[in-house]
Amino acid sequence: MTEWLRQLDVERGLSPHSVSAYRRDLDALLGWMADAGIASFDALDGENLRGFIAAEHRRGLSPKSLQRRLSALRSFFEALLRNGELKANPARGLRAPKAPRKLPQTLDADEVTRLVEVPTDVPLGLRDRAMLELFYSSGLRLSELCGLRWNALDLDEGLVRVDGKGGKMRLVPVGSHARKALADWRADSGAGVDAVAMRARPVFPGRDGAAPISSRAVQLRLRQLAQRQGLWKRVHPHLLRHSFASHVLESSGDLRGVQELLGHADIATTQIYTHLDFQHLAKVYDAAHPRARRKS
Numbered sequence: 001m002t003e004w005l006r007q008l009d010v011e012r013g014l015s016p017h018s019v020s021a022y023r024r025d026l027d028a029l030l031g032w033m034a035d036a037g038i039a040s041f042d043a044l045d046g047e048n049l050r051g052f053i054a055a056e057h058r059r060g061l062s063p064k065s066l067q068r069r070l071s072a073l074r075s076f077f078e079a080l081l082r083n084g085e086l087k088a089n090p091a092r093g094l095r096a097p098k099a100p101r102k103l104p105q106t107l108d109a110d111e112v113t114r115l116v117e118v119p120t121d122v123p124l125g126l127r128d129r130a131m132l133e134l135f136y137s138s139g140l141r142l143s144e145l146c147g148l149r150w151n152a153l154d155l156d157e158g159l160v161r162v163d164g165k166g167g168k169m170r171l172v173p174v175g176s177h178a179r180k181a182l183a184d185w186r187a188d189s190g191a192g193v194d195a196v197a198m199r200a201r202p203v204f205p206g207r208d209g210a211a212p213i214s215s216r217a218v219q220l221r222l223r224q225l226a227q228r229q230g231l232w233k234r235v236h237p238h239l240l241r242h243s244f245a246s247h248v249l250e251s252s253g254d255l256r257g258v259q260e261l262l263g264h265a266d267i268a269t270t271q272i273y274t275h276l277d278f279q280h281l282a283k284v285y286d287a288a289h290p291r292a293r294r295k296s
Contacts, residue, residue, distance in 0.1 A: 001026050001030075001076070004076055004079050005019055005022060005023055005026075007079075008022060013167040015143075015165060021068065021072070022072045022075075022076075025068070025069045025072035025073065026072065026073075026076060028056065028069065029052060029073060032052045032055060032056075036048070036051070041077070041080060041085070041086065042085065042086055042087070044090045045090050046090050046091075046093065046094060048090065049073070049090050049091055049094055050094065053066055053069070053070065053094065053096060056069065057097065063096055063097040063098060066096035066097060067096040069096070070091060070094055070095075070096050073091045074089065074091040074092065074094075077089040077090060077091050077092075105233065105234075105239060105242065106239065106242045106243040106246045106247075107231075107233065107235075107239060107240070107243045109247065111231060111233070112136055112240075112243055112247075114229050114230065114231065115132060115225065115226060115229050115231055115235065116129065116132040116133050116136055116177075117129075117229075118132065118225055118228070118229065120184070126181070126184050126185045126188050126189075127185055127189070127204065128221065128225060129181045129184075129185070130178070130181040130182045130184070130185035130203075130204075131145070131204055131218070131221075132222075132225070132240070133175070133177050133178035133181040133182070134160075134174065134178045134181075134182065135237060135240040135241070135244075136178075136240045136243065136244055137173075137174055137175040137177065137178035137244070138160055138162075138172040138173065138174055138175075138178070138244070138261075139172070139240075139241045139244035139245055139248075139261055139262055140160075140162060140172070140241065141164070141165075141237075141238075141241065141263075142215050142218060142219070142237040142238065143215065144162050144163065144164060145203075145204065145218070145237070146202075146204065146212050146213055146214065146215055146218060147163065147202075147212055148160070148162075148202065148203045148204070148212075149199070149200060149201060149202055149203060150186065150198055150199050150200070150201055150202075150203055151199040151200060153174070153182065153203065155174070155179045155182060155183055155186075158173055158174045158175070158176070158179055159171050159172070159173060159174060160172050160173075160174050162263065164263040165263065165265075168263060168265075170260065170261075170263050172261055173261075182203070185203075186198070189205075204218075218237060219236055219237065222235050222236060222237060222240075223235060223236070241262070242273075244261075245258050245261075245262055245270070245273050246273050248261065249273045255267065255270055255271065255273075258270055258273065
């Protein structure tokens with residue numbers, strides 16, 4: 001098990017969060033096996049694993065968590081099968097309870113404008129404006145924004161080089177409002193700093209100025225800024241990513257392009273935004289079509 005997790009980390013380049021989640025999934029199985037008196041993986045069969053999944057469901061795990069848990073077990077057992085340590089994969093063919101499809105919330109264009117146009121003449125105002133504009137302009141993940149350094153930004157060309165999940169690099173456009181906000185923030189935060197040294201610094205440093213800002217600090221700041229700007233939705237970094245994707249897809253209709261911009265490995269992940277777009281169209285239809293409107 002330890003060797004397989006090491007391979008995920010070193011050879012496949014999975015993020016520490018993903019490797020940690022796989023470890024938790026396998027530890028849960030080991031704990032259940034110990035309680036059930038099952039001493040080795042080759043003693044497991046499909047019926048055993050159904051019992052394990054049922055026990056985890058009774059313990060309160062959501063269908064989505066159970067799906068991820070089964071996926072981890074399937075991958076692990078496939079590795080054991082390839083190494084000749086198992087004769088069959090006991091998790092193959094098993095299904096977790098179906099998770100209800102939860103559509104992501106988004107902000108509309110007016111709400112985004114209200115949020116990102118924070119005042120810049122207050123402490124950290126330039127930084128906050130640059131952060132919000134970049135989130136919405138380029139649809140970055142929270143971890144991607146926190147880890148960003150100035151050498152990954154080309155403000156003249158309007159591009160940002162992003163190191164995404166699994167070490168996959170992608171180039172994403174940066175809009176004009178975000179470019180201006182970032183240029184203003186760079187001029188302010190880099191005053192007196194050598195240009196070469198500046199390129200290696202985090203775009204959004206933490207309190208000590210050397211290390212990148214923490215994910216938690218960004219989440220808390222966004223919540224504060226949303227309340228100051230009069231938005232009472234639960235605003236978080238991924239909400240801006242959802243809004244970016246939904247607005248680009250609504251305007252362009254280019255699902256494959258949105259997939260590339262978001263850095264999704266599987267287009268099925270991106271397709272959730274087509275459901276959001278359809279919801280919007282359905283509301284327009286219900287409100288406008290003479291035969292769709294119900295009598296009050």
